[in-house]
Amino acid sequence: MSSHPGSHEDMSEENLPSERSDAHDGAVAVAEDPFADPGLPPHQPRRQDIDERAARRSERAVAFMFTLSMVATLGFIAAYSLIPPSKIVYIFPFGHVSALNFSLGWSLGVALFCIGAGAVHWARTLMSDVEMPQERHPIEAEPEVKQKVLADFRQGASESQFGRRKLIRNTMFGALAMVPLAGVVLLRDLGPMPGTSLRHTAWRKGMQLINVNTNLPLRPEDVGVGSLTFAQPPGLNDNSDDYDDVIAKAALMIVRLKPEDIKDKREADWGHEGIVAFSKICTHVGCPISLYEQQTHHVLCPCHQSTFDLSDGGRVIFGPAGHALPQLRISVNDKGYLEALGDFTEPVGPSFWERG
Amino acid sequence: MKKLSVRRRHPLAALVVLLFALAATGGLYAAFAPAEKAQADSSQSLAIEEGKKLYSVGCATCHGTSGEGTKTGPSLVGVGSAAVDFQVGTGRMPAQQPGAQIPAKKVAYSQAQIDQLAAYIASLGPGPSVPTKAQYSPGGADIANGGQLFRTNCSQCHNASGKGGALSDGKFAPTLQGVTPKHIYEAMLTGPQNMPNFPDTTMPEKDKKDIIAYLGEVDSGKTPSEGGLELGGLGPVSEGLFGWIFGLGTLIAVAVWVAAHTTKARKS
Numbered sequence: 001m002s003s004h005p006g007s008h009e010d011m012s013e014e015n016l017p018s019e020r021s022d023a024h025d026g027a028v029a030v031a032e033d034p035f036a037d038p039g040l041p042p043h044q045p046r047r048q049d050i051d052e053r054a055a056r057r058s059e060r061a062v063a064f065m066f067t068l069s070m071v072a073t074l075g076f077i078a079a080y081s082l083i084p085p086s087k088i089v090y091i092f093p094f095g096h097v098s099a100l101n102f103s104l105g106w107s108l109g110v111a112l113f114c115i116g117a118g119a120v121h122w123a124r125t126l127m128s129d130v131e132m133p134q135e136r137h138p139i140e141a142e143p144e145v146k147q148k149v150l151a152d153f154r155q156g157a158s159e160s161q162f163g164r165r166k167l168i169r170n171t172m173f174g175a176l177a178m179v180p181l182a183g184v185v186l187l188r189d190l191g192p193m194p195g196t197s198l199r200h201t202a203w204r205k206g207m208q209l210i211n212v213n214t215n216l217p218l219r220p221e222d223v224g225v226g227s228l229t230f231a232q233p234p235g236l237n238d239n240s241d242d243y244d245d246v247i248a249k250a251a252l253m254i255v256r257l258k259p260e261d262i263k264d265k266r267e268a269d270w271g272h273e274g275i276v277a278f279s280k281i282c283t284h285v286g287c288p289i290s291l292y293e294q295q296t297h298h299v300l301c302p303c304h305q306s307t308f309d310l311s312d313g314g315r316v317i318f319g320p321a322g323h324a325l326p327q328l329r330i331s332v333n334d335k336g337y338l339e340a341l342g343d344f345t346e347p348v349g350p351s352f353w354e355r356g
Numbered sequence: 357m358k359k360l361s362v363r364r365r366h367p368l369a370a371l372v373v374l375l376f377a378l379a380a381t382g383g384l385y386a387a388f389a390p391a392e393k394a395q396a397d398s399s400q401s402l403a404i405e406e407g408k409k410l411y412s413v414g415c416a417t418c419h420g421t422s423g424e425g426t427k428t429g430p431s432l433v434g435v436g437s438a439a440v441d442f443q444v445g446t447g448r449m450p451a452q453q454p455g456a457q458i459p460a461k462k463v464a465y466s467q468a469q470i471d472q473l474a475a476y477i478a479s480l481g482p483g484p485s486v487p488t489k490a491q492y493s494p495g496g497a498d499i500a501n502g503g504q505l506f507r508t509n510c511s512q513c514h515n516a517s518g519k520g521g522a523l524s525d526g527k528f529a530p531t532l533q534g535v536t537p538k539h540i541y542e543a544m545l546t547g548p549q550n551m552p553n554f555p556d557t558t559m560p561e562k563d564k565k566d567i568i569a570y571l572g573e574v575d576s577g578k579t580p581s582e583g584g585l586e587l588g589g590l591g592p593v594s595e596g597l598f599g600w601i602f603g604l605g606t607l608i609a610v611a612v613w614v615a616a617h618t619t620k621a622r623k624s
Contacts, residue, residue: 047621094584101582124619212508213559221557228552230508255552290512291523293550300524302512307524318524 040131048125058125065118072111079103198355199347201249202233203328209254209277209338210234217337218254223275226294229254230280233340249348251280252328253290254338257297257311264313270329272338277328278314279348282306284321286349299325322351400475407476410469414450423480428454435546436483437474442542444470446535448549456526457549484545484555491561492541494569502570505563509554517574519589523550533575537568 048055079100087099094102141149162169208217209231223229231252236243256275262268267276278299282289287303297311306319314325326348329341347355363369412421418429425431429451432439443449447461465473474486507516515521518532527550532540544564547553554564573579587594 044620044622046619048619050621088580091584094581095586096577096580097584098580098582102584120614124614129619211558213505213563218558222555223558224553224555226547226553227555227558228509229554229558288512291529292552293523293527294547294552295550296524298524302521305524 040133043130055126062118062122065114069111069114072107076104076107076111079107198352201344201348202246203250203340203343205342207233207340219337220272220275220332223254223256225256225258227256228292252277253280255292255310261311263311267313267327270327272330272332277330278310279326281349282321283323283325284350403472403475404479407472410473411476423477432477432480434481434483435477437478437486438484438542439546440474440477441470441486442539442546442548444473446539457528487541492537492568494537494565494572497565497569499569499573502566506567506570517589518571532571540568540571
């Protein structure tokens with residue numbers, strides 16, 4: 001708008017707001033404007049600005065809070081080094097709490113709060129509060145400035161011989177383009193690719209179902225109607241390094257339904273006289289699920305409320321899970337123990353890109 | 357007597373006479389009515405007979421006249437005396453109304469009557485019987501092992517510290533705080549309502565005892581709460597709610613309070 005000097009002479013455009021804001025002298029226009037900007041109210045002093053004693057009180061208050069913060073920090077250090085972690089004290093209304101946790105939390109809380117409160121009090125009562133407005137100005141640079149910058153740039157380009165020495169220019173572009181590849185290569189460490197490990201668990205044909213509670217193989221007569229038992233493959237040691245990796249996929253829920261209650265024919269075939277073995281891992285994001293309701297045969301996942309019907313092939317009846325709960329095919333071996341007839345036929349746990 | 361007769365026309369006289377008459381009738385009935393049969397006389401057949409009478413009055417409407425079950429109540433054949441002792445002993449039965457879950461409430465029968473009911477139900481078919489004190493008393497049990505068993509078998513519904521939790525369609529796992537060792541044992545043995553059961557074949561008696569000992573330890577006020585306020589011990593939901601409402605609310609209130617107070621000498 002300011003780039004066409006002399007337009008304010010043109011009175012016919014004076015009524016446009018954009019033109020009016022442009023006027024430098026503007027004395028006539030303001031006098032005629034019934035909605036004139038009243039401007040800022042006059043500055044009001046604070047008590048501390050006019051009364052030195054009040055200002056000193058504020059100074060002391062701020063200094064007191066900063067000192068309190070220092071004391072609290074020293075208290076934090078003292079509590080950390082003096083109070084044993086096992087010390088339990090009774091503090092109303094919190095009950096029996098750890099003395100260490102309690103004192104660390106309060107001392108650090110007081111230390112941080114006092115710094116903040118002191119700074120706020122300082123800024124409000126002592127730092128200058130004189131209003132300093134800065135009127136808006138056009139963002140665009142003046143034409144002379146623009147021309148100067150462009151001229152400087154052209155001069156720099158020619159002096160650096162950027163345009164003439166093409167070899168330097170091209171190799172520089174190459175170097176700048178190559179450098180980010182170093183970061184891309186590091187992404188390789190996100191691997192290695194899982195391969196087929198997501199599709200298999202530790203279960204193999206002929207493995208007995210081991211009761212997690214007793215660490216003994218399960219017999220069909222151990223599992224009553226309405227009971228809930230957890231099973232794992234044999235030979236697992238919960239102290240070994242790979243225990244978590246194995247059990248995270250192989251954990252089983254063993255329940256027994258009345259055979260006439262099983263609605264899904266495949267489920268009945270894959271079980272033994274109503275005993276069925278389902279994966280304990282939710283097919284949504286892999287939470288362990290075992291909130292089994294023995295009258296409805298529903299299994300609820302506590303994470304996102306996916307619900308599976310164990311009387312109907314582990315079908316999803318509610319929630320975000322995308323696949324039925326995988327069932328392990330079981331039978332009884334010649335010694336009378338429950339055994340697996342192979343691995344799960346589908347991947348257990350959450351879906352993944354290549355699952356299909 | 358003169359004083360009393362003067363007041364015979366008092367507006368409340370009739371009420372007083374009525375109260376006296378009622379008290380006298382009740383007192384006389386109590387004095388002359390046939391005394392209840394001595395509880396000590398508990399030969400098994402007599403207990404079953406008494407239990408059947410109690411059953412016909414309190415239970416038969418839903419569970420059928422001989423425990424065969426109806427549309428509103430399951431069959432009680434083979435549930436055993438442990439199930440009766442748990443359901444009636446915690447006040448869940450007799451149920452107030454059908455619903456997703458029958459909650460615990462005030463116990464309606466005396467322990468002697470519960471024993472009679474249990475004897476009758478046990479006579480209908482074999483089932484788990486009421487555990488003896490030696491079976492459920494937690495003395496000498498392995499508390500650490502109990503904690504591990506609890507986390508494997510129970511905590512998915514009842515929460516890691518036994519505070520209970522939500523299930524589907526209005527059902528819930530109740531809190532285990534304040535539940536007697538006998539009732540915890542019976543619940544594991546019989547699987548009341550939608551809770552699965554944990555028979556001795558998959559969870560031996562000693563394991564149950566360990567779990568009871570663990571719950572007793574968690575429940576005894578001795579166990580410290582390292583972090584202070586537990587907020588019901590229900591986990592992230594109550595903690596998040598507390599943090600968002602009280603934590604953030606306090607910060608907002610302080611900010612508003614600071615900004616609402618001018619520091620100017622002349623208050624406008």
